[in-house]
Amino acid sequence: MASRAVELKNVGFETGGLWLLRGVSAEVDVGQTVAIIGPSGAGKSTLISLINLMRTPTEGEIWVLGQEVRAWPVRELRQRVGMVFQSPVIFPGSVRDNVLFGLELHRRPPRDVAELLQMVDLPAHLADHAAEDLSGGQKSRVALARTLAMEPDILLLDEVTAALDVHAKREVESTLLRLKRELGKTMLWVTHDLDQARRVADEVWFVAGGRLVERGTPAEIFNEPRSEALRSFLAEGGEVRS
Amino acid sequence: MSYVSLSFTVLFVALSIALSLWLRLGVERDIVVAAVRAAVQLIVIGYILKLVFASHRLVFIVLMVALIIAVAAWNARGRAKGIPGAFWRIACGLVVTEILTQAVLVGFGVIPFQARYVITTSGMIVGNSMVAAGLLMNRLRREVENGRNEIMAILALGGTPRQAMYPRLVQAIRAGMIPTIDSTKTTGLVQLPGMMTGQIIAGQDPVQAVRYQLMILFCILAGSAVTSIVIGFLTYPTLFNRYQQLREDVLT
Ligand SMILES: Nc1ncnc2c1ncn2[C@@H]1O[C@H](COP(=O)(O)OP(=O)(O)OP(=O)(O)O)[C@@H](O)[C@H]1O
Numbered sequence: 001m002a003s004r005a006v007e008l009k010n011v012g013f014e015t016g017g018l019w020l021l022r023g024v025s026a027e028v029d030v031g032q033t034v035a036i037i038g039p040s041g042a043g044k045s046t047l048i049s050l051i052n053l054m055r056t057p058t059e060g061e062i063w064v065l066g067q068e069v070r071a072w073p074v075r076e077l078r079q080r081v082g083m084v085f086q087s088p089v090i091f092p093g094s095v096r097d098n099v100l101f102g103l104e105l106h107r108r109p110p111r112d113v114a115e116l117l118q119m120v121d122l123p124a125h126l127a128d129h130a131a132e133d134l135s136g137g138q139k140s141r142v143a144l145a146r147t148l149a150m151e152p153d154i155l156l157l158d159e160v161t162a163a164l165d166v167h168a169k170r171e172v173e174s175t176l177l178r179l180k181r182e183l184g185k186t187m188l189w190v191t192h193d194l195d196q197a198r199r200v201a202d203e204v205w206f207v208a209g210g211r212l213v214e215r216g217t218p219a220e221i222f223n224e225p226r227s228e229a230l231r232s233f234l235a236e237g238g239e240v241r242s
Numbered sequence: 243m244s245y246v247s248l249s250f251t252v253l254f255v256a257l258s259i260a261l262s263l264w265l266r267l268g269v270e271r272d273i274v275v276a277a278v279r280a281a282v283q284l285i286v287i288g289y290i291l292k293l294v295f296a297s298h299r300l301v302f303i304v305l306m307v308a309l310i311i312a313v314a315a316w317n318a319r320g321r322a323k324g325i326p327g328a329f330w331r332i333a334c335g336l337v338v339t340e341i342l343t344q345a346v347l348v349g350f351g352v353i354p355f356q357a358r359y360v361i362t363t364s365g366m367i368v369g370n371s372m373v374a375a376g377l378l379m380n381r382l383r384r385e386v387e388n389g390r391n392e393i394m395a396i397l398a399l400g401g402t403p404r405q406a407m408y409p410r411l412v413q414a415i416r417a418g419m420i421p422t423i424d425s426t427k428t429t430g431l432v433q434l435p436g437m438m439t440g441q442i443i444a445g446q447d448p449v450q451a452v453r454y455q456l457m458i459l460f461c462i463l464a465g466s467a468v469t470s471i472v473i474g475f476l477t478y479p480t481l482f483n484r485y486q487q488l489r490e491d492v493l494t
């Protein structure tokens with residue numbers, strides 16, 4: 001199997017006459033964690049949504065595990081490339097229903113819900129609660145657990161810890177890093193939390209104005225930023241608006 | 243009834259206009275347009291039906307029914323803004339409904355295969371199905387607009403458009419059927435159905451009129467179900483593209 005998990009070749013995405021992304025070329029090796037940082041509205045969410053074909057690239061190609069995204073059977077691609085949305089989606093029903101939702105869609109055997117909840121630092125007794133009644137941070141972890149239950153090879157994470165307190169955030173981080181260490185999962189992890197990017201990433205991509213402006217190791221990106229855009233972004237602590 | 247006695251009822255129109263002016267309801271123009279349209283449409287239809295009934299030619303029956311369906315589909319399409327190909331899908335649903343109901347009515351000898359029966363029953367059944375189609379389309383739009391995030395989440399888990407849409411489609415189909423079911427429940431209690439009233443005024447035995455009315459009610463019930471289901475299942479796939487994405491260029 002290819003050692004490249006994801007390869008972006010001059011990717012652009014246009015909608016309504018507007019290019020939200022342009023000229024993005026990069027690759028992610030199997031087992032690598034890439035943190036994607038950049039100002040709000042930069043195109044980070046757009047970028048990862050191309051990788052599981054929730055959006056179709058307007059130009060360029062995206063190769064995932066050895067095949068162009070449009071050549072994959074969609075159902076299979078999206079099972080192997082799991083995505084957690086920026087705003088968590090909760091389905092009607094219990095936490096258990098929610099966590100097993102994806103498996104159910106594919107008639108795959110259910111998994112141990114307590115174990116999945118533990119992975120995202122939620123107590124097992126929540127399993128039978130109505131998912132609608134959970135707090136925002138709990139909902140985002142249920143959504144993450146639902147994607148983890150699918151055992152994808154590649155994880156697309158969009159601000160998955162944004163709504164969590166320090167403790168829960170660390171738990172989720174350590175779960176994801178364990179999955180990477182033990183099972184070789186590949187991750188593209190969008191985050192506004194620069195310290196988190198430092199902690200989890202093998203490589204950091206800085207996206208701004210629809211372009212991949214800079215990429216490098218966390219040390220390179222945070223200690224020796226080359227572009228003016230990245231320098232001012234870091235100077236503002238990652239809070240600049242584009 | 244002569245045209246002279248009919249002309250007295252124009253007083254009702256005048257009364258409505260006077261009320262609208264007096265209370266500043268601002269609907270007097272619409273009342274005039276509605277009254278004139280109703281008069282012209284019905285009088286023209288009356289003469290056309292007279293011709294068709296006299297000729298006994300199959301082609302006229304088919305043409306009349308096609309015209310009814312085309313107008314109904316065009317009308318219901320107005321409720322389906324942003325849904326591509328809505329006219330043809332609605333027309334298809336109405337055609338299936340028409341064929342099914344007439345096959346049963348004529349096939350089992352409930353009504354004779356004559357223009358007088360086929361065209362009138364078709365008009366009633368298609369007219370009601372048109373309303374069901376409009377409600378269905380309207381609800382389908384809302385279901386997709388309000389459920390966008392959930393639909394996307396199901397697709398992102400590798401679910402098919404059908405899996406993502408099924409519960410919403412069911413709601414839309416129900417929305418198409420419920421008014422018909424409800425009005426069937428209270429029929430005869432609140433108001434006498436139009437056809438029955440007409441037959442009784444024309445001198446028919448009320449019990450005979452009731453039988454015809456029941457037949458029509460059952461056809462309308464089945465019609466709203468068939469129409470809603472056919473159109474619902476024909477329409478939802480157009481909201482997605484071949485990569486199982488919710489199309490952004492529709493429903494906006
Ligand atoms: N369907 C769409 N049509 C037009 N513009 C869109 C559409 N979706 C997103 N955009 C725009 O594209 C830009 C990039 O959006 P995107 O969600 O990828 O940003 P982001 O980097 O994830 O931002 P954030 O950090 O706030 O989540 C934004 O300016 C957004 O308004």
Ligand SMILES: [Mg+2]
Nearest residue numbers: 044045046086
């Ligand atoms: Mg985003």
